[in-house]
Amino acid sequence: MVTTYTCQNGLRIVSEHIPHFRSVSVGVFVNTGSRDERPEENGITHFIEHLLFKGTKTRSAKDIAREFDRIGGDLNAYTSKEYTCYYAKVLDHHASLAVDVLADMFFNSVMEPEEIDKERLVVKEEISMTEDMADDDVHEQLWRVMYPDNAIGAPILGTVKTLDGFGRDQIFDYMERHYTPSNTVVSVAGHIDQELLRQIERLFGTFERSNPGKPHVLPIFVPGKSIKQKETEQAHLCLGYPGLSLKDDRLFALAVMNTIVGGSMSSRLFQEIREDRGLAYSVYSYHSAYSDHGTLAIYGGTAPHQVGEVEQLIRGSLQRMTDGDISEAEVEDSREQLKGNLVLGMESTGARMSRNGKYELLHGKHQTVDDIIGLIDAVKRDDVLELMKLTTQAPALSIIRSQ
Structure with a gap:
């Protein structure tokens, strides 16, 4: 408790x-x-x-x-x-x-x-x-x-x-x-x-410092582009899209979506780009949620002459999923994976301490593991498809490659 x-x-x-x-x-x-x-x-x-x-x-x-x-x-x-x-x-x-x-x-x-x-x-x-x-x-x-x-x-x-x-x-x-x-x-x-x-x-419990602070300025997402030249064997590519804040009720649906997109070894991007085509050793997606906004990012590392192909494969895969190419089985598997990661990740005092501290600091309230499992189980395929629309916006793009 x-x-x-x-x-x-x-x-x-x-x-x-x-x-x-x-x-x-x-x-x-x-x-x-x-x-x-x-x-x-x-x-x-x-x-x-x-x-x-x-x-x-x-x-x-x-x-x-x-x-x-x-x-x-x-x-x-x-x-x-x-x-x-x-x-x-x-x-x-x-x-x-x-x-x-x-x-x-x-x-x-x-x-x-x-x-x-x-x-x-x-x-x-x-x-x-x-x-x-x-x-x-x-x-x-x-x-x-x-x-x-x-x-x-x-x-x-x-x-x-x-x-x-x-x-x-x-x-x-x-x-x-x-x-x-x-x-x-x-x-x-x-x-x-x-x-x-x-x-x-x-x-x-007794020290005194008083500062009212000031609210954060809401970040405005910019779909810009950066290409950095440096001595490197691989080209590194990142695409960024607007995501959801910590307070958004759809956050668990986004977690399911991210797992399907690139958050696991069975994800679409890992299977298509690495396993099926052998174009990258590392390819994945992740979502960063903050108090007032969030960001969905996708990374791929590949040979310099293949970076354009990998980018197009990522965009194509996202578009197909947005168009409805996500199965009920994928949603179910992703829900189960998230629940497994949650429960197994709580089997240490460090994980419990960290989770409780962050929940209190950022939310001011706590959810039990059963509460969170219930929220994950409540995610439906239509919820995932609705959030895939985030990836139809123009992305921010960052590339690092050799000269």
């Missing part, structure tokens, strides 16, 4: 007690991501995520790493376009230590200038690594094309130019504006007890 408690400062604690597990996962979710950044701040959310591991008033960066290594635990973090998460997974009798370290990082990181400069070099290497991996870079280029005038189209990592502009005062100012109690959820799942929940409330 998932329980949510709101502290006196507005911070929410969401917990799920799973008595037969021997592990505990805890995550601190902050409702800020790259889309909250001003143009000159692009990448600062991700940079702060790195810096919170670089030492506190009582622990050095090495101390933080050693504490988790010696207990066989996992400590990590990630930044998305809409939120940031710091999380840990440990054996149940080390849960108190995990909460203490996360709170120390969250409240007491010192951000020494020399550590900021060192981590700036690390993130620059991360940016270079992404740019070197054309199958990653093509997605970044797609987002720039789709949303050229909105922060959601900018890279989560930022750029070398913006990274060089981040100073200690700017970092603390950003945290003061966004790392607020009302913006924060602490999620914990596993073999937990009331004392652990009281500890979380003691550490996180």
Whole structure:
């Protein structure tokens, strides 16, 4: 059972007690991501995520790493376009230590200038690594094309130019504006007890920062095109279409549609382009849903002289499905696959913690697994065909290929 408690400062604690597990996962979710950044701040959310591991008033960066290594635990973090998460997974009798370290990082990181400069070099290497991996870079280029005038189209990592502009005062100012109690959820799942929940409330439930924030500017999808030349053996192609927001009731129908289009090994695109024609090793589709919009993207990697053919095959397959070439059996198989992925994916404390934290942060409510299974079962073929019309719009296009 998932329980949510709101502290006196507005911070929410969401917990799920799973008595037969021997592990505990805890995550601190902050409702800020790259889309909250001003143009000159692009990448600062991700940079702060790195810096919170670089030492506190009582622990050095090495101390933080050693504490988790010696207990066989996992400590990590990630930044998305809409939120940031710091999380840990440990054996149940080390849960108190995990909460203490996360709170120390969250409240007491010192951000020494020399550590900021060192981590700036690390993130620059991360940016270079992404740019070197054309199958990653093509997605970044797609987002720039789709949303050229909105922060959601900018890279989560930022750029070398913006990274060089981040100073200690700017970092603390950003945290003061966004790392607020009302913006924060602490999620914990596993073999937990009331004392652990009281500890979380003691550490996180009294700090005060007040910032009303400002609503996101709704992204306007642009069906543009980007072709980037670089040294690469393959050509990489991405097509992007408008999708659905997290709050759209049709989201589960879109999940079924995506599974049929390119979300599995038995999908139309995988079977036609890879299995039947041998034109690509990797071809797939995915949907990204956010608070106020969504994006459907399709990727294919192929030989440079075949990129035009692969693009036309993708468009042709989408058109046939839009025209009605989707069977009841495909819809049924996709529903079953989604249900299987959902249930099997929940068999860890980390997955439960993550799901609960994101639901509380982004929805403010929770659905049981049975609720979600019911919504998936309710998807009909006509619902899928109606959503296929999304792909009849002019797409955004990103291509990376050799000169």
